[in-house]
Amino acid sequence: METLPGEDQYELTDFLNGTALSKGKPIGTFYSYKFAGLNPNNGTPVFDDGEERQEELVKMTKYGLYTNILEESGNREPTISGTFNNTLRYNNWRLNAVFNYSIGSKVRLFKLFKSNVFVPWTNVSKDLVDHWSKPGDESITNIPNPLAYAAHWSLRNQELATIAPSNFEEYNYSDIRVVSGDYLKISTLSLTYEFKSEILSTFGLSRLALNLSGNNLYTFCSSKLKGQTPQQSGFSEVQLTDCPSYTFGLDISF
Numbered sequence: 001m002e003t004l005p006g007e008d009q010y011e012l013t014d015f016l017n018g019t020a021l022s023k024g025k026p027i028g029t030f031y032s033y034k035f036a037g038l039n040p041n042n043g044t045p046v047f048d049d050g051e052e053r054q055e056e057l058v059k060m061t062k063y064g065l066y067t068n069i070l071e072e073s074g075n076r077e078p079t080i081s082g083t084f085n086n087t088l089r090y091n092n093w094r095l096n097a098v099f100n101y102s103i104g105s106k107v108r109l110f111k112l113f114k115s116n117v118f119v120p121w122t123n124v125s126k127d128l129v130d131h132w133s134k135p136g137d138e139s140i141t142n143i144p145n146p147l148a149y150a151a152h153w154s155l156r157n158q159e160l161a162t163i164a165p166s167n168f169e170e171y172n173y174s175d176i177r178v179v180s181g182d183y184l185k186i187s188t189l190s191l192t193y194e195f196k197s198e199i200l201s202t203f204g205l206s207r208l209a210l211n212l213s214g215n216n217l218y219t220f221c222s223s224k225l226k227g228q229t230p231q232q233s234g235f236s237e238v239q240l241t242d243c244p245s246y247t248f249g250l251d252i253s254f
Helices: 012-017 051-057 062-069 126-130 167-172 197-203
Strands: 029-032 035-038 045-047 071-075 080-090 093-103 106-108 178-180 183-194 207-221 245-253
Touching: 012 029, 012 062, 029 106, 045 167, 051 062, 071 106, 197 207
Parallel strands: none
Antiparallel strands: 029 071, 035 045, 080 093, 093 183, 106 178, 183 207, 207 245
16 A cells, blocks of 8 residues: 555554555555563563654554554555465376475464463463563573563553553554464365276175275464464364364275
8 A cells, every 4th residue: 555544544453453555555455563571570571662652652543543652563464375286196106295384474363362361261271371471481481470461651641542451461453473384284184096997896886995085184384373274373262173074985896
């Protein structure tokens, strides 16, 4: 987009989710908070979000504010994507493989903090096992102290549009939670054996074949996704992954 959008046309969530149009940026560009590490005293996440520049920020439009505070993280949409398949034959065996690929997109990890307060009946990510718990941990982990929730400072400034509701939400949408969305997926793999004509004639058959196939077998992608598939962009709530499925078939023709 080459022209400047309306000054207050887009809200904060539009920039975080990649639905806002920004001058000079391709459609699908999304933004994130700039993570600056963990406070060594209490494990609170720290961000470069303009708290010391409030007098400057209050003079900005929403568009100017959010493009100033947030950092461009990449694009939700891939540069290249597609499908290709290969078939290999050897005697009576046939192996067919279908692959999907995507290159050039960025993916936001699913939210680590689901709410502001942890309660016993709430499920949480196992990544929280590695959270900050004592001074010095900030050098070996970037996961905040789960008890260090705080409302965002912008909520106290009535002259300023909300920059974030809390420090936990800032962390969920920070640049530290953005990874490559590139992947190569083995979508389908099938192995077929065609019985020889000698066997077919014995049983009066025109065709007899055994087939074993699998779907959603494996995805090569960033290890930082930790089970989240690249197709699950993180711009929505947690979804179930595509589970592998297997099929065994017997094809008989008389």
